Amino acid sequence: MARPSSAARTGLEKIPTPAKVTVTLHVNGVERKLTIAPWTTLLDALRLYLDLTGTKKGCDHGQCGACTVLVDGRRINSCLTLAVMKDGAQVTTIEGLAQGNALHPLQQAFIEHDAFQCGYCTPGQICSAAGLIAEGRVQTADEIRELMSGNICRCGAYPNIVAAIEAVMFGKATDRSGATGR
Amino acid sequence: MNNFEYTRASDVADAVRRIASDPAAKFVAGGTNLIDLMKENVARPSRLIDITHLPLDQIDETQDGGLRIGALVPNSDLAQHPQIEARYPLLGSAILAGASPQLRNMASTGGNLLQRTRCLYFYDTTTPCNKREPGSGCSAIGGINRMHAILGTSEHCIATHPSDMCVALAALEARVLATGRSGERSIAFAEFHRLPGDTPQLDSNLRADEIITAIELPPEGFAKNYTYLKIRDRLSYAFALVSIAVGLDIEGGTIKEARLALGGVAHKPWRNREAEARLEGAPATRENFVRAAETVLREARGFGHNDFKIELARRGILRALAQAARGTPQSQADKRIR
Amino acid sequence: MPAAGYLGKPTSRVDGRAKVTGTAKYAAEYDVPGLAHGFVVSSAIAKGRITTIHTADALAVAGVLDIFTHEHRPKLASSDEAYKDEVAPPGSPLRPLYDDRILFSGQPVALVVAEEFEIARFAASLVRVEYEHEAHVTDFEAQRERATVSKQDEDPTPSTARGNPAEAFERAAVRVNGQYRMPVEHHNPMEPFAATAVWEDDDRITVFDKTQGAQNSRNYVADVLEMPRDRVRVLSPYVGGAFGAGLRPQYQLLLAVLAARALKRSVRVTLTRQQMFTLGYRSANIHELALGADSDGSLVSFRHHAVGMTSRFEDFQRDFVHWSSLLYRCENVELGQSLVKLDQNTPCDMRAPGGAEGAYAIECAMDELAYAAKLDPLELRLINYSDKDQIEDRPYSSKQLRECYRQGAEKFGWSDRNPQPRSMRDGNELVGWGMATGIWEAMQVPASAKAVLTANGNVEIASATADIGPGTYTWMTQLAAEMLGVPLENVTAKLGDSTLPDAPVEGGSFTTSSVGSAIHAACRAVQRELLGLAQKMAGSPLAGAKLDDVVFAEGKIRYKQDESREVSVADAMRAGKAERIEKAASAAPNGDSKYSHYTHSAVFAEVKIDEQLGVIRVTRMVNAVAAGRILNPKTAASQILGAVVGGIGMALHEETVTDQRFGRFVTRNLADYHVPVNADVHAIDVIFVEEKDEEINPLGVKGVGEIGIVGTAAAIANAVYHATGKRVRDLPITLDKLMRD
Missing domain, CATH: 3.30.365.10 (Aldehyde oxidase/xanthine dehydrogenase, molybdopterin binding domain)
Incomplete structure (x- = not known):
């Protein structure tokens, strides 16, 4: 493992990394103080520094929705904001939706309607759906489809995701998809 | 992401002071574009100036009966503001056609204007791009250019502006309020964004020391006869191939005033006053729509993969004008094109 | 098997709770003491040599632990055998960081390891690589004439020929021929590839890897790093999708483990979404089909030649052309396929590899034949229905395809179809109904x-x-x-x-x-x-x-x-x-079986297409599947549903575009590489046709992972033709292709 360039390593001025700052996040109702560099996204703060890995990194560029969390009650892509910019904010992640052992109705509906396969997009889908319901602007399955389009599911569970959300919002699923015998 | 310094602006004057003192600094608000570009090493700001705490999140009526929208109003709040829904549904519709609910919750009004192009090569630092690295060449010309511009291009750049909201703002003749060291100024929307020319690295005429503080809408919102028709490669969460914003003022079947702006076709939201003038004073008929479309696209030029955009834009303009004239604007949830 | 009880009952996932609460942990999610983070530097060129890697700046970043390159790495095995995993195709597998050779754009050339993820990412941006460029060849279409027969041994190149297809074609009453194309596609599972290599004190390594085969990953990494296999343990309890991308060990695994061993501490390497486009992919493919039939629709000649692509260093090939001999009776047949070698990474299996591509071409050609013969497309399939595997000349252990056609057509309402293209309409939209057959091997x-x-x-x-x-x-x-x-x-x-x-x-x-x-x-x-x-x-x-x-x-x-x-x-x-x-x-399978084992399906699609603007909506799909016994109709239906969504992507959206000047995939994120979103997907009905198969295995199961995507793109393409009268023969069917005259 000879390193031709290793000589260059010694005597070099270190290139600094950003100075760490203290950030306070209220995550799932619990105050969490973090000492992190400003270049840490909210997503990485949750996953790497708070061990809240329920929030997923799918693309890291706002193109998939796997990182969706609720910040001050609104759904956002946590990959495209810096944790330091959310200092003091209320953050709700998938880990904060259930009440103790009792699952959030969306979580229960996702299981019942088999609204996922690999499960990787699922926390983002559920947080997004929670945001969608809170926004209170949805009345039809078409509107659910449109307003859930920021959450990609490569396993293709969309019809079941819509059915699960409908079940929670309207008490029943109107989407006709699915198997005989489901 | 590079090792930037993070600071917070305490007020607008402080923001201006901070940006003026460091030409490599950037403002950050929603972050939806800048953080993305930083992760790709396309943007490497020396400093991020967080402006999210500035008091620029209000929507107020102006003295002339228009609306003043603070630069930090999130896109989703703007789209769903009662005044926007009632008086400027074209703007609301355009916003809802863009991005995703999560991104709209994050993205700010001012930031939307400053979005950078989604050109494949702009984003890929291994390839030449005049916008990213002036003088290195344009890879899209002679490359993969399906998403690229057909109007107002230059030999240096054929990138498009990706915003939907801005297309509506162009049609509505909004004004951009900016504050810099020499005070506040109001910029006509048509003057805000630039064509690439030989300086494609510059997207807008905002000065280096300026911050956008607000957008002003004039009183006329074309709430009766409008549409925002976005045509894209999948039915949601995709950038426009072509989008068309239309606002018409029709009286007794005759168009009194016409606004027509296109997205996805140029380095800036594309308006053509001549085409609008051809519609004004004329009946809202297909023949007149055809003439307007021809006027808009007279100078259009394709680069290979995007040749189809010329015909797509023509057909889209006809449909959008018909939608607006009929008073059946495109719904952004129902994907059937009306 | 006892009949009553749990099997065959729709059952919610036992891991559902873990997945909906976020407690299911994936490869990059294990919190390990002292974890270091690796970030990969990828090649900017497609072919050549690395002349210099400048790492001094990156090494100077505070918190950087080391940078591994071909010049600075632990010893790696030097024989191809060590790099050949369980499912490696013939050839010399990629050796990450082995030498200065660049074989494809995006190949890993360095791994920066740092105390924190953000530091590694920043430092990676400071690594400068100088190359000696060599002319690359990446243009599949242009190189098509240079295609050669593959040396792949496990799937020998099909060369089945029966009768005299050329002569039969000449005298056929009805003839069609066409070329069909599918572009490169990438799997893009939602979870990026990642490996967390946990360094244990005694030179044991435990790795949480994203893989479809923990033992395949274990054997590979142990062999390449010349460690005893029992000193490596690979875990992958949850995998965030893979669709074939995780069959072969991907380079994050080797990089994480080599760094962990060298640094004697735990290391995680996660690929970016952009780097996911440097892994294996579904090969682009071109099919030439010529079909001849009697005036009653009976096939008299079937010729199918296909070309796929592979890397310079491995021959990856899957069977594109045999499927018609399983589905349709025909005496005069000629099948063949070949490979173009390019300066790209080796393709890999992607959902129904070979079958999805072959069925797309075959089922579109059959649709064209139906119009030429003035027959209903479903009727044409029934006329040519084959009860026998004509390649092996033996019957099927079970084949309820007729029932798939019947139940699928009934559910869809196929009998109401007006056969005339452009005959059905809904306001501004043209309505099209199309169908196709699906088939997959029950292995x-x-x-x-x-x-x-x-x-x-x-x-x-x-x-x-x-x-x-x-x-x-x-x-x-x-x-x-x-x-x-x-x-x-x-x-x-x-x-x-x-x-x-x-x-x-x-x-x-x-x-x-x-x-x-x-x-x-x-x-x-x-x-x-x-x-x-x-x-x-x-x-x-x-x-x-x-x-x-x-x-x-x-x-x-x-x-x-x-x-x-x-x-x-x-x-x-x-x-x-x-x-x-x-x-x-x-x-183990019964090696003496006198039967062929296949899964079948009938797929029906409705599209609505804006006549002027060409915007396509898939408004309805029915997929009737015969796959033996279904152990869990709930999860099995989800597999079909998901595969149909994948088929919608294949038909309308997915395409990895190469810029030939750079020899590089340039659509390398989820904004430029489109997969279907929720708004693109409407009602999808899944029917499991009852199919008893006591011969195949003790459970009577055939598997449903692939079948749902096979035929789906063809059904949609055929529906698009029915709606518009335009036959688009190259996927994806984007609106610009419909606008062409």
Whole structure:
């Protein structure tokens, strides 16, 4: 493992990394103080520094929705904001939706309607759906489809995701998809 | 992401002071574009100036009966503001056609204007791009250019502006309020964004020391006869191939005033006053729509993969004008094109 | 098999709670003390040599631990054999960081390891690589004439020829021919590839890897790093989708482990979404088909030649062309395929590899033939229906395809279809109805499993297979519960661990048949021992019973004929002083089978297309599947549903575009590489047609992982033709193609 360039390593001025700052996040109702560099996204703060890995990194560029969390009650892509910019904010992640052992109705509906396969997009889908319901602007399955389009599911569970959300919002699923015998 | 310094602006004057003192600094608000570009090493700001705490999140009526929208109003709040829904549904519709609910919750009004192009090569630092690295060449010309511009291009750049909201703002003749060291100024929307020319690295005429503080809408919102028709490669969460914003003022079947702006076709939201003038004073008929479309696209030029955009834009303009004239604007949830 | 109980009942996923609460941990999510983070630097050029790698700046970043390159790395094996994984195609596999050769754009050239992820990412941006460029060749279409026959040994190039197809074509009453194209596609599972290599003090490594085969990953990394295999353990209990991308060990695994060994600390390497486009992909493919039929629609000539692509260093090929000989009766046939070698990474299996591509071309050509013969497309399939595998010249163990056609057509309302293109309309939109057939091989490969029953009535079932989303955990649980007569809650299924009994990679739709058969055998062994214990009890009511005479249910062993004669499992174990019964077993396919084994489907699609603007909406799909026994209709339906969505992407959206000047994929994120979003997907009906198959394996299962995507793109393409009268023969069908005259 000879390193031709290793000589260059010694005597070099270190290139600094950003100075760490203290950030306070209220995550799932619990105050969490973090000492992190400003270049840490909210997503990485949750996953790497708070061990809240329920929030997923799918693309890291706002193109998939796997990182969706609720910040001050609104759904956002946590990959495209810096944790330091959310200092003091209320953050709700998938880990904060259930009440103790009792699952959030969306979580229960996702299981019942088999609204996922690999499960990787699922926390983002559920947080997004929670945001969608809170926004209170949805009345039809078409509107659910449109307003859930920021959450990609490569396993293709969309019809079941819509059915699960409908079940929670309207008490029943109107989407006709699915198997005989489901 | 590079090792930037993070600071917070305490007020607008402080923001201006901070940006003026460091030409490599950037403002950050929603972050939806800048953080993305930083992760790709396309943007490497020396400093991020967080402006999210500035008091620029209000929507107020102006003295002339228009609306003043603070630069930090999130896109989703703007789209769903009662005044926007009632008086400027074209703007609301355009916003809802863009991005995703999560991104709209994050993205700010001012930031939307400053979005950078989604050109494949702009984003890929291994390839030449005049916008990213002036003088290195344009890879899209002679490359993969399906998403690229057909109007107002230059030999240096054929990138498009990706915003939907801005297309509506162009049609509505909004004004951009900016504050810099020499005070506040109001910029006509048509003057805000630039064509690439030989300086494609510059997207807008905002000065280096300026911050956008607000957008002003004039009183006329074309709430009766409008549409925002976005045509894209999948039915949601995709950038426009072509989008068309239309606002018409029709009286007794005759168009009194016409606004027509296109997205996805140029380095800036594309308006053509001549085409609008051809519609004004004329009946809202297909023949007149055809003439307007021809006027808009007279100078259009394709680069290979995007040749189809010329015909797509023509057909889209006809449909959008018909939608607006009929008073059946495109719904952004129902994907059937009306 | 006992009939009643858990198998065949729609059952919610046993891992559902973990997935909806975010507690299911994926490869990059293990919090390990002292974890360092690696970030990969990728090649900017497609072909040539690295002349210099400048790492000084990156090394100067505070917090950077080391930078591994071909000039600075631990020893790696030097024979191709070490790099050949379980499913490697013939050739010389990629050797990450091995030497200065650049074989494709995006190849890993350095790994920056730092104390924190953000530091590694920043430092990676400071690594400068100088190259000596060589001219690259990446243009598949342009190189098509240079295609050669593959040296792939496990799937020899099909060269089946029967009769005299050229002559038969000339005298055919109805003839069609066409070229069909599919571009490069990338799997893009939602979870990026990642490996967390946990350094253990004694030169043992435990790796959480994103893989479809924990043992494949283990063997690969141990062989390449020349470690004893028993010093490496690979775990992959949850995999965030893979679709074939995780069959072969990907480079994050080797990079994480080599760094961990060199630094003697734990290292995680996660690929970016952009780097996901540097992995294997579905090869672009071109098909030439020429079909001739009698005036009544009977096929008299079928010729199908296909070209695929591969890398310079490996011959990856899947069967594009054999499928028609399984579906349609024809005496005069010519099939062939070849490969173009390019300066790209090696392609890899992507959902229904070969079948999805072949069926797209074949089923579009059949649709064209139907119009030429003035026959209903479904009718044409029935006229040419084949009850025999014409390649192997043998019958099918089961083939309920006719029933798929019937039930699918009925559910869809196919009989209301106006055969004339452009005849159906809904406002501004043209309406099109199309259909296609799907087929996939029902394979079985050797696998092992273990079943452990403890005196408290709990069961553990284990095999080193994976659950990349299909619901393996769940049917394993159902199967064990059913066979051992315990509630689902008492069963724990274990998988995704290289220390468990041997299993193949999860893929090819063969997991349920392969691992299921092994679990079946292991549970049978437990049953046998339990029955023995019960029969040793004094005055046993089960005296003299054979295993097939009894059923295990509700914690009891019961005589089938006389349910009053029973012994509780607990009593039997207590009497036999058995605290636990542990049985391992293996299962392998019946090599002497006189039958061919295939899964079939009939796919129906409705599209609505804006006549002027060409915007396509897939408004309705029906997929009727005959796949033997369905162990869990709920999760199996989700597999079909998801594969149909994948087929919608294949038909309308997905395309990885190469800029030939750079020899580089330039659509390398999820904004430029479109997959369907929620708004693109409407009603999808899945029908499982009853299909009993007692020959195929003890469970009678065929697997449903691939079949749902096969035929889907063709059904949509055919619907687009029916709607518009325009035949788009190159996927994806984007609106610009419909606008062409």
